[in-house]
Amino acid sequence: VNSAAPLDAEAWHRLHPLSPVIRAGRVIIGLAAVVGGALLSGGREGRGGVIGRLPFLGIVIVIGVISWLVTRWRIEDGDLRIETGLLRRQSLRFPLTQIQAIDIVRPALARVFGLSELRLRMGGSGGSAGRLAYLTAGEAESVRTQLLALSRGSSQVLAPDAKPVSDRVLTSVPVGRLIGSILASGIAVVILAVLVGLVVAELVAPQAVVPIISSSGAIGIGLLTVVWRRLNSGYKLTVAETPDGLRLSSGLLDTSAETIPTGRIQAVQMVEPLLWRPLGWVRLEADVAGRHRREGENAAEGRQLRALLPVGTRQEADRLLGYLLPEAPAERSPAPTRARLKSPLRYHNLSWGRNQRYAVTTTGRLARVTCWIPLAKVQSLRLVQGPLQRRLRLATIHLDTAGRNLHSAIRDRDADEARQVLQELTGSARTDRQAESRTRANASK
Amino acid sequence: MILDVASTPPDEVWLHPSPRLASMRRVEVAVATGVAAFVVLVVIAVGTLVGIPGLIPAGLLLLIGVLVAGFLGDRFAQRRVRAWAYRERDDDLLVQRGVMISRLSLVPYGRMQFIDVVAGPVERAYGLATVRMHTAAAASDARIPGLTQEEAARLRDHLAELGEAKAAGL
Numbered sequence: 305v306n307s308a309a310p311l312d313a314e315a316w317h318r319l320h321p322l323s324p325v326i327r328a329g330r331v332i333i334g335l336a337a338v339v340g341g342a343l344l345s346g347g348r349e350g351r352g353g354v355i356g357r358l359p360f361l362g363i364v365i366v367i368g369v370i371s372w373l374v375t376r377w378r379i380e381d382g383d384l385r386i387e388t389g390l391l392r393r394q395s396l397r398f399p400l401t402q403i404q405a406i407d408i409v410r411p412a413l414a415r416v417f418g419l420s421e422l423r424l425r426m427g428g429s430g431g432s433a434g435r436l437a438y439l440t441a442g443e444a445e446s447v448r449t450q451l452l453a454l455s456r457g458s459s460q461v462l463a464p465d466a467k468p469v470s471d472r473v474l475t476s477v478p479v480g481r482l483i484g485s486i487l488a489s490g491i492a493v494v495i496l497a498v499l500v501g502l503v504v505a506e507l508v509a510p511q512a513v514v515p516i517i518s519s520s521g522a523i524g525i526g527l528l529t530v531v532w533r534r535l536n537s538g539y540k541l542t543v544a545e546t547p548d549g550l551r552l553s554s555g556l557l558d559t560s561a562e563t564i565p566t567g568r569i570q571a572v573q574m575v576e577p578l579l580w581r582p583l584g585w586v587r588l589e590a591d592v593a594g595r596h597r598r599e600g601e602n603a604a605e606g607r608q609l610r611a612l613l614p615v616g617t618r619q620e621a622d623r624l625l626g627y628l629l630p631e632a633p634a635e636r637s638p639a640p641t642r643a644r645l646k647s648p649l650r651y652h653n654l655s656w657g658r659n660q661r662y663a664v665t666t667t668g669r670l671a672r673v674t675c676w677i678p679l680a681k682v683q684s685l686r687l688v689q690g691p692l693q694r695r696l697r698l699a700t701i702h703l704d705t706a707g708r709n710l711h712s713a714i715r716d717r718d719a720d721e722a723r724q725v726l727q728e729l730t731g732s733a734r735t736d737r738q739a740e741s742r743t744r745a746n747a748s749k
Numbered sequence: 750m751i752l753d754v755a756s757t758p759p760d761e762v763w764l765h766p767s768p769r770l771a772s773m774r775r776v777e778v779a780v781a782t783g784v785a786a787f788v789v790l791v792v793i794a795v796g797t798l799v800g801i802p803g804l805i806p807a808g809l810l811l812l813i814g815v816l817v818a819g820f821l822g823d824r825f826a827q828r829r830v831r832a833w834a835y836r837e838r839d840d841d842l843l844v845q846r847g848v849m850i851s852r853l854s855l856v857p858y859g860r861m862q863f864i865d866v867v868a869g870p871v872e873r874a875y876g877l878a879t880v881r882m883h884t885a886a887a888a889s890d891a892r893i894p895g896l897t898q899e900e901a902a903r904l905r906d907h908l909a910e911l912g913e914a915k916a917a918g919l
Binding site: 685 | 854860886889
């Protein structure tokens with residue numbers, strides 16, 4: 305495939321012919337495991353098991369081939385258009401000006417064949433994500449460059465190989481520290497507790513250990529999967545500044561490279577877990593609009609934010625924050641003392657600050673969570689007062705952003721102050737929003 | 750009850766849902782109480798026919814309990830109805846609600862993605878409708894129940910018009 309092909313705006317393109325094979329990849333890997341087992345044991349049942357599964361594999365591949373045959377895509381009038389479906393024809397259009405982020409995902413099997421999947425993250429809360437699975441790696445890169453150029457509103461399309469992309473690496477995570485951070489996290493504590501429990505069970509009732517292990521195997525696999533995902537998603541995570549925006553790339557076996565265009569970050573959050581505090585480590589996460597779930601993620605993980613810095617020192621975090629949020633407010637005022645009665649665990653973390661462009665809130669019971677919200681991104685504000693808060697003359701202001709699950713609230717402020725703050729924030733948010741709209745309108749001219 | 754957003758200029762008024770919402774809520778509570786009372790009566794009747802002793806006094810106590818709960822439920826529902834209020838300001842819509850937990854939502858017109866007008870069968874019978882504003886944030890919930898259908902239509906058109914005029918990107 306020549307890399308200039310996607311530039312032809314009129315032509316329809318197909319996905320890579322190997323796509324069905326990679327989509328059936330899990331089945332193939334499972335089958336390979338069974339075949340391997342059968343060859344090792346040499347038993348007849350093993351071979352029978354393999355033959356019994358072949359039709360299933362065949363069906364998966366045939367479905368994949370049909371879906372490959374009926375799927376085609378092209379870029380027209382500033383939209384990405386994907387047509388797919390045999391019985392139920394679907395024609396999807398993704399307006400490129402509304403792209404929130406573009407991911408290039410490469411599962412391990414696709415990497416073997418040098419293929420990549422391209423995903424568009426759109427602003428809507430539901431709906432299907434724009435997926436092009438799979439393209440060759442070069443093709444994916446050039447399509448991404450092209451889509452990002454179109455999304456900025458520039459009409460002339462740059463030749464994909466015309467300019468060498470000058471990336472400036474902002475942060476990168478050492479592997480040793482990543483492993484350390486996983487060892488000092490809640491999940492490690494859970495695993496340790498399970499192991500201690502097993503040792504105790506071994507000492508008390510040795511005959512009960514084997515049934516316990518065999519019956520809780522699924523939980524163990526689940527825990528290991530979580531650990532693995534965390535390792536894989538944070539492995540060599542590098543944040544770089546590119547002309548298109550922030551580029552996040554990471555991955556050990558399954559790699560992904562995500563591009564967040566400038567100005568699409570809805571909020572930034574810094575988490576300081578209790579166990580990391582002696583080590584001085586923090587985690588930085590960014591929130592981007594659109595509900596989006598990666599393949600193989602469960603709902604809880606789908607709500608997780610994209611880590612910009614899975615684990616880093618405070619200095620690294622500050623440097624990255626300085627780049628992401630220039631002139632973020634430095635001063636914060638703590639909550640009134642009587643808030644201790646309402647939020648005894650949170651109280652020592654509660655504070656907030658603001659300036660003309662950002663609001664910053666701190667909260668959290670065990671982990672300290674600091675959240676920066678550009679006021680221009682605020683969707684709506686809510687002032688909430690519960691019964692206990694009314695008695696204590698406190699109120700909470702929630703700042704709703706279009707992000708996935710980042711919840712930012714100025715908790716337990718004096719009720720009078722909260723009312724005044726609500727007015728002020730509304731005014732600042734309006735000014736910032738209008739300024740941003742103007743900037744954007746000028747940029748697209 | 751109302752948080753009384755500071756410095757309400759006198760010319761800007763808080764609007765409230767239609768008074769018919771109060772009678773609708775009252776009928777809803779009455780129907781629920783009636784159903785519960787009916788179930789209690791049926792249990793007493795069947796139990797007495799089968800011959801379980803001591804059911805009538807216990808049943809009557811339960812019946813009184815149901816009626817008292819209905820009465821208290823109605824009072825609470827009425828207070829909640831009275832707590833609903835909304836105000837259209839120059840740049841945003843304010844919605845106030847809640848008795849126990851009072852909430853004040855502030856939605857800038859430019860942030861409204863779309864506006865729903867929903868009327869369930871009961872609401873339709875009373876000629877009422879609920880207007881719901883959606884922004885790109887899932888957390889922001891601004892809805893106003895119990896508007897007369899004319900008011901709902903007016904609000905919808907007005908908000909849509911303002912939303913278009915002040916729309917801002919994400």
